[in-house]
Amino acid sequence: MAVNSKLRSAFLWRMLVKALTVRKGRAAIAVASIMVGAAVVFALTSLYLDISRKMSEELRAYGANFFVGPAASSPDRRFDLAAYRRIVASVPEEKLAGASPFLYGVVRLDLGNAVLAGVDFTGLKAISPYWQPEGGWITVDFDERNCIVGRGLADKMELTVGKTVTVFNRDKTFRTELRVKGIVETGEAADEQMFVNMSLAKKIFGTGGRIDLAMLSVVAEGTEADALAARINTQFPEVEAKPIRKISQSDGRILDKIEGFMALVAAIILVITTLCVNAILSAMVVERTPEIGLQKALGADDRAIVLQFLAETVLICLVGVALGLVVGFALAQVLGQTVFSAWVSLRPLVVPLTVGISLVAAIAAAVIPIRSAIGVVPARVLKGE
Amino acid sequence: MDKRIDFDTAAMFASDYSRTSKPVIETDGLTKQFGTVAALDDVDICIREGEFVAIMGPSGSGKTTLLNILSCLDTPSAGTYRLDGLDVSTLTEPERAVIRREKIGLVFQQFHLIPYLTALENVMLAQHYHSVADADEAMEILQSVGLSARASHLPSQLSGGEQQRVCIARALVNEPAIILADEPTGNLDEENEKLIIELLQRLHEDGRTIALVTHNPEMGALADRTIRLRHGKLDG
Numbered sequence: 001m002a003v004n005s006k007l008r009s010a011f012l013w014r015m016l017v018k019a020l021t022v023r024k025g026r027a028a029i030a031v032a033s034i035m036v037g038a039a040v041v042f043a044l045t046s047l048y049l050d051i052s053r054k055m056s057e058e059l060r061a062y063g064a065n066f067f068v069g070p071a072a073s074s075p076d077r078r079f080d081l082a083a084y085r086r087i088v089a090s091v092p093e094e095k096l097a098g099a100s101p102f103l104y105g106v107v108r109l110d111l112g113n114a115v116l117a118g119v120d121f122t123g124l125k126a127i128s129p130y131w132q133p134e135g136g137w138i139t140v141d142f143d144e145r146n147c148i149v150g151r152g153l154a155d156k157m158e159l160t161v162g163k164t165v166t167v168f169n170r171d172k173t174f175r176t177e178l179r180v181k182g183i184v185e186t187g188e189a190a191d192e193q194m195f196v197n198m199s200l201a202k203k204i205f206g207t208g209g210r211i212d213l214a215m216l217s218v219v220a221e222g223t224e225a226d227a228l229a230a231r232i233n234t235q236f237p238e239v240e241a242k243p244i245r246k247i248s249q250s251d252g253r254i255l256d257k258i259e260g261f262m263a264l265v266a267a268i269i270l271v272i273t274t275l276c277v278n279a280i281l282s283a284m285v286v287e288r289t290p291e292i293g294l295q296k297a298l299g300a301d302d303r304a305i306v307l308q309f310l311a312e313t314v315l316i317c318l319v320g321v322a323l324g325l326v327v328g329f330a331l332a333q334v335l336g337q338t339v340f341s342a343w344v345s346l347r348p349l350v351v352p353l354t355v356g357i358s359l360v361a362a363i364a365a366a367v368i369p370i371r372s373a374i375g376v377v378p379a380r381v382l383k384g385e
Numbered sequence: 386m387d388k389r390i391d392f393d394t395a396a397m398f399a400s401d402y403s404r405t406s407k408p409v410i411e412t413d414g415l416t417k418q419f420g421t422v423a424a425l426d427d428v429d430i431c432i433r434e435g436e437f438v439a440i441m442g443p444s445g446s447g448k449t450t451l452l453n454i455l456s457c458l459d460t461p462s463a464g465t466y467r468l469d470g471l472d473v474s475t476l477t478e479p480e481r482a483v484i485r486r487e488k489i490g491l492v493f494q495q496f497h498l499i500p501y502l503t504a505l506e507n508v509m510l511a512q513h514y515h516s517v518a519d520a521d522e523a524m525e526i527l528q529s530v531g532l533s534a535r536a537s538h539l540p541s542q543l544s545g546g547e548q549q550r551v552c553i554a555r556a557l558v559n560e561p562a563i564i565l566a567d568e569p570t571g572n573l574d575e576e577n578e579k580l581i582i583e584l585l586q587r588l589h590e591d592g593r594t595i596a597l598v599t600h601n602p603e604m605g606a607l608a609d610r611t612i613r614l615r616h617g618k619l620d621g
Contacts, residue, residue, distance in 0.1 A: 011509060011518040015502065022501035294497045297458060298555075299486020299514040301479050379458035382497060383449065 016312045023284060030280040031320040034358055037273030038324025042354040043331035043344075044262045050336070050344050051258060064098075064127040064215035066225065068232065068241045078103075078210035079238050081198070087214070087232055087239065095228075097217035098126020101198055104212050105205040108168040111157045115193045116167065118201020118211075121148075127217040131190075133182030135161035144200040146181035150191035154183045167194075169204050176200070218243075270361050277365035281313065285369040292373050293381030302374045309370045310363070317362035321355050328354065406434040407470075409563050409594045410455060414464035415474075417450050417617075424450040426617040427464070432563070432596055437589040439605040440598045442614035448598045449567065451614065455596065456489055456565050457481040469562040486515045490556030492566035492597075496548040498540040504551045505536040508558050515559040526554045530584060546577025553584060557593075564588065566597035570604060582607060 020027045068087060070079040084101045091099075100123030107116040121138045125131070138146050147167075149159050159165055159180050168175050178196065185191060202209065220228055225243035232241035285292070292305060329346060336344035410432040417425040425447045432438050442448050453459035454466060457473055460481075466474040473484055485491075498507045508526055509518035527533050530550040540548050549569060556564050569585070570578040582604055589595055589607075597604065605611050613620040 007517045008513065011513045014506070018501045290497065291499055294499065295510070295514070296482065297456070297485060297491055298511050299482050301482040304514060379453040382493060
């Protein structure tokens with residue numbers, strides 16, 4: 001029995017390969033249609049599964065997303081730089097894109113007062129990747145001879161890159177000369193401020209290692225940011241940490257919209273694929289009507305006809321999907337690079353998902369052609385009607 | 386000379402069969418209506434095992450309708466049809482498909498070979514729907530119709546006569562109870578027609594039951610007897 005079934009399958013396989021080979025053109029179009037559908041499903045699903053991570057990373061480019069300030073109980077509305085260092089050390093390295101402490105104060109310049117911020121330049125660059133200072137960044141953390149100045153302040157104080165500016169603290173007990181290393185235009189309050197290394201700011205303001213706030217850029221999705229804030233607040237009672245909601249919420253809204261859009265595009269492509277495959281299979285059935293009539297006259301029942309056309313459809317589909325997976329992976333990389341400037345990782349789950357969805361689409365496409373094949377009346381077609 | 390004697394003996398023997406052997410096909414009051422037109426009207430026929438019967442008549446006389454019903458490709462509107470002892474007139478299409486593959490061998494005027502399958506595979510196709518495709522057995526049948534050398538050829542590489550011989554081999558391969566042929570020489574030249582007539586004659590001599598629809602008087606003359614139809618009724 002098993003041998004018979006094997007022999008039957010072998011002949012069926014031989015027949016359907018020949019049937020498709022002889023109709024190479026049509027079969028190739030059907031394969032191409034399935035390939036396009038599978039590629040889009042694969043690419044968009046891969047992107048969908050990666051998008052939260054990619055979006056999170058992408059939004060890091062628009063600034064810090066985590067704020068640490070002093071607890072309400074702090075008498076000077078500041079907290080220790082040492083606490084900041086411990087907080088930063090407590091965040092897992094792979095989750096931390098960058099961080100900088102901020103110490104603000106008013107200083108006197110040659111032409112008036114200005115807000116000066118002490119920062120960690122390496123961290124500031126990481127949390128503000130969109131800052132593109134004219135001139136250049138301060139790249140050395142212990143550099144106490146250079147400063148970065150906001151565009152608005154630079155214009156007011158007539159500062160240009162390379163010019164030296166004299167800085168006094170408010171009571172003029174501290175004086176230093178700084179060279180303008182870079183001028184930055186941010187569209188934010190930073191445009192009216194000047195930035196120096198934290199070590200120098202401590203000397204200017206004499207705050208003894210206390211800072212006003214810290215900004216962090218953390219790779220955290222959904223509730224992870226809230227959990228991190230809760231942990232920091234418990235572990236470091238002298239501070240109050242919170243995710244910057246504006247970005248988190250817009251992050252979620254953008255994600256929802258992009259995911260919905262991708263699902264819509266995938267659905268439309270799948271419908272088009274199904275219609276295309278349906279048209280090709282229908283044409284193939286019409287072309288093969290005499291053949292189907294003969295098979296029925298030789299004793300093929302409906303089951304045999306359904307099995308044959310289903311097997312042909314599945315074969316076309318599997319070839320199309322195999323090609324679609326390759327093209328889809330490439331397409332995912334193109335989309336990933338274009339939209340997020342990042343590679344999209346291959347997730348094993350996407351492969352069976354794509355195969356499954358493509359099979360459903362192909363089988364749905366075959367329903368009407370197979371019904372037509374079953375409906376062939378052999379007595380009529382064998383007479384050439 | 387010997388052959389001639391053999392032919393005569395076989396003809397007598399076949400004729401004898403018609404009186405003594407069991408009926409393969411029996412119809413009683415067979416009627417087929419297409420709307421208000423009766424394509425067949427109360428047709429009673431009996432074809433016995435080993436008989437070679439020609440069904441003849443002018444165009445529109447109901448020959449093809451009768452052959453379609455006898456082939457289980459169509460059902461009668463009224464009357465009964467017994468094939469090999471089984472009433473097949475009321476069977477459903479799936480049941481008739483089983484009868485077609487088990488009991489009937491069909492030979493067509495237009496051969497109806499699948500163009501992308503070789504001669505051997507076309508024969509194996511009938512085996513595939515009957516039981517299991519067996520290349521050796523299919524080859525033997527092709528050999529018996531003189532086509533073993535053309536087994537791997539596609540229909541487009543065969544002459545009309547060769548294609549018809551493949552069609553006959555396909556009809557024979559499952560050892561059917563009856564071979565039903567519809568104008569088997571209608572698309573052939575004289576030389577090939579002769580070959581096919583000889584082949585059918587030989588099959589008859591081997592004891593096969595054959596019913597064929599033909600316009601060809603020469604072929605009709607070879608049959609044990611002729612069933613004549615006119616306006617859907619038996620003529621004479």
